[in-house]
Amino acid sequence: MSAPPPTARRPRRxxxxxxxxxxxxxxxxxxxxxxxxxxTGLFLAPLSAQLDDQAMRRALxxxxxxxxxxxxxxxxxTTAPAPGGAVxxxxxRIRRATDAEYVVVMDRRxxxxxxxxxxxxxxxxxxxxxxxxxxxxxxxxxxxxxxxxARGKVPLRDRSGHIAGAVSVGIxxxxxxxxxxxxxxxxxxxxxxxxxxxxxxxxxxxxxxxxQTHDLAFSDIAALLTEREAMLHSxxxxxxALDRGGRVRLLNDEAQRLxxxxxxxxxxxxxxxxxxxxxxxxxxxxxxxxxxxTVRGSRVLLANRMPTADGGAVVTLRDRTELEHLGRELDSTxxxxxxxxxxxxxHANRLHTLLGLLELELHEDAREFVTEVVGVHRATAEQIxxxxxxxLLAALLVGKATVAAxxxxxxxxxxxxxxxxxxxxxxxxxxIVGNLVDNALDAAAGTAGALIxxxxxxxxxxxxxxxxxxxxxxxxxQRETIFTEGWSTKEIPxxxxxxxxxxxxxxxxxxxxxxxxVDAADEGGAVFAVVxxxxxxxxxxxxxxxxx
Numbered sequence: 065m066s067a068p069p070p071t072a073r074r075p076r077r078x079x080x081x082x083x084x085x086x087x088x089x090x091x092x093x094x095x096x097x098x099x100x101x102x103x104t105g106l107f108l109a110p111l112s113a114q115l116d117d118q119a120m121r122r123a124l125x126x127x128x129x130x131x132x133x134x135x136x137x138x139x140x141x142t143t144a145p146a147p148g149g150a151v152x153x154x155x156x157r158i159r160r161a162t163d164a165e166y167v168v169v170m171d172r173r174x175x176x177x178x179x180x181x182x183x184x185x186x187x188x189x190x191x192x193x194x195x196x197x198x199x200x201x202x203x204x205x206x207x208x209x210x211x212x213x214a215r216g217k218v219p220l221r222d223r224s225g226h227i228a229g230a231v232s233v234g235i236x237x238x239x240x241x242x243x244x245x246x247x248x249x250x251x252x253x254x255x256x257x258x259x260x261x262x263x264x265x266x267x268x269x270x271x272x273x274x275x276q277t278h279d280l281a282f283s284d285i286a287a288l289l290t291e292r293e294a295m296l297h298s299x300x301x302x303x304x305a306l307d308r309g310g311r312v313r314l315l316n317d318e319a320q321r322l323x324x325x326x327x328x329x330x331x332x333x334x335x336x337x338x339x340x341x342x343x344x345x346x347x348x349x350x351x352x353x354x355x356x357x358t359v360r361g362s363r364v365l366l367a368n369r370m371p372t373a374d375g376g377a378v379v380t381l382r383d384r385t386e387l388e389h390l391g392r393e394l395d396s397t398x399x400x401x402x403x404x405x406x407x408x409x410x411h412a413n414r415l416h417t418l419l420g421l422l423e424l425e426l427h428e429d430a431r432e433f434v435t436e437v438v439g440v441h442r443a444t445a446e447q448i449x450x451x452x453x454x455x456l457l458a459a460l461l462v463g464k465a466t467v468a469a470x471x472x473x474x475x476x477x478x479x480x481x482x483x484x485x486x487x488x489x490x491x492x493x494x495x496i497v498g499n500l501v502d503n504a505l506d507a508a509a510g511t512a513g514a515l516i517x518x519x520x521x522x523x524x525x526x527x528x529x530x531x532x533x534x535x536x537x538x539x540x541x542q543r544e545t546i547f548t549e550g551w552s553t554k555e556i557p558x559x560x561x562x563x564x565x566x567x568x569x570x571x572x573x574x575x576x577x578x579x580x581x582v583d584a585a586d587e588g589g590a591v592f593a594v595v596x597x598x599x600x601x602x603x604x605x606x607x608x609x610x611x612x
Contacts, residue, residue, distance in 0.1 A: 096262030120203035124216030127233040147182035196230035308375030453485035478519035499565040500531040507535025527599040532591040
């Protein structure tokens with residue numbers, strides 16, 4: 065078998081360069097060259113017209129000076145045209161003095177009395193002298209017997225002012241062209257200098273772009289931008305980009321969802337989009353640290369901020385709401401386990417006591433003991449369910465009462481408490497009451513006569529609640545700070561960070577158009593008061609009253 069013929073190599077074509085540096089450099093050089101050529105052409109066009117005008121005016125001026133000499137007109141009227149005549153002599157003297165191509169003096173018939181070529185004296189001129197003989201000054205570029213020239217023609221008058229003839233002066237057009245060509249090298253020198261400066265500026269700009277774009281091709285940059293857009297809007301983590309002026313430069317889809325804003329927030333200042341508060345402070349970098357917690361609406365967000373080289377920043381946001389809820393449920397579960405463990409010991413002690421009474425055959429005492437133990441728990445549950453008709457909230461308070469009892473704190477409902485089962489958002493109210501009771505329990509535990517009182521009352525569609533404890537109270541200068549995300553006097557739990565309970569209470573209250581405040585209780589300790597308008601559903605009487 066014969067070997068296959070070698071594959072012929074195709075000649076490599078010189079295509080458009082791919083690198084940004086090369087493309088920008090070539091484009092800027094082309095622009096600089098085009099601008100230089102255009103400027104040179106625009107300068108040459110009026111320069112040629114200007115030189116023509118100057119030549120024609122000079123010819124006209126020579127003609128006027130010649131016609132102003134009275135002896136020429138007198139000789140024209142008193143002598144005959146001759147090569148050695150007075151008119152020819154005077155005309156040639158003026159021609160040589162002014163370096164004109166010709167100075168022709170003619171009578172009214174158009175017959176030459178002077179000419180550089182003496183053989184043409186006595187002959188009729190080759191161009192029409194009608195305008196000059198009619199008393200008009202003429203400037204033109206025309207062709208005659210001596211070739212193309214810039215001409216000036218004026219009437220020749222005698223002493224009485226009558227037109228005796230005309231004077232025509234011509235300047236060789238070659239001299240005009242020579243002046244133009246003489247100006248071109250200097251013009252090209254300036255154009256070349258401008259082109260060199262433009263080329264140097266183009267090179268410097270291209271080098272700067274090369275450093276900033278890392279010598280990537282435009283196609284690579286476009287691909288990176290496309291990939292960045294796809295990545296930003298597909299990841300399940302919020303990304304907010306800010307410029308050096310604190311304006312929102314970019315929000316991906318997840319950031320818009322977590323922060324509750326739309327794409328119209330791009331390009332607007334942070335204060336205008338988010339107002340004042342911890343969220344704006346975290347995004348602006350006024351709060352330093354890692355994994356900063358903030359509450360936006362009903363969401364708990366974890367934020368990290370990274371400054372950029374241009375003075376801006378990129379903030380990433382993660383939704384920690386579910387994790388925070390799970391952490392709080394874990395805290396509650398641990399508390400419940402501790403309470404159950406304590407109840408187990410207490411229940412075992414009660415059973416041992418009951419067994420001892422039965423073995424001692426003290427049946428009546430055993431009956432009274434069982435009745436007393438069961439009655440205390442039943443009375444607490446019945447007291448709460450009679451005043452709090454919502455099952456979720458009632459179950460919460462019963463459970464909290466059990467936990468409080470195991471920690472040596474008495475939890476009771478206020479005597480005038482009454483809350484119907486018409487809540488619009490029972491889970492939200494459970495969160496509010498649960499956080500307030502937990503804080504009160506931590507404050508009251510270990511104090512003498514530890515007590516927590518919960519008051520719940522409904523007026524129309526408005527719910528008013530308060531939680532009072534017998535703890536040390538809240539100093540006046542901290543009564544606003546305690547509602548800030550991240551503020552806490554407790555130790556950090558195992559699942560994460562503290563300082564969100566009271567912040568969530570305020571956010572939930574404000575979301576329903578309500579408010580929350582803290583003050584000192586009359587008996588000592590602190591009292592938290594919450595007002596929630598529109599928290600109850602309308603009854604038939606409410607609807608009838610509104611209709612009237």
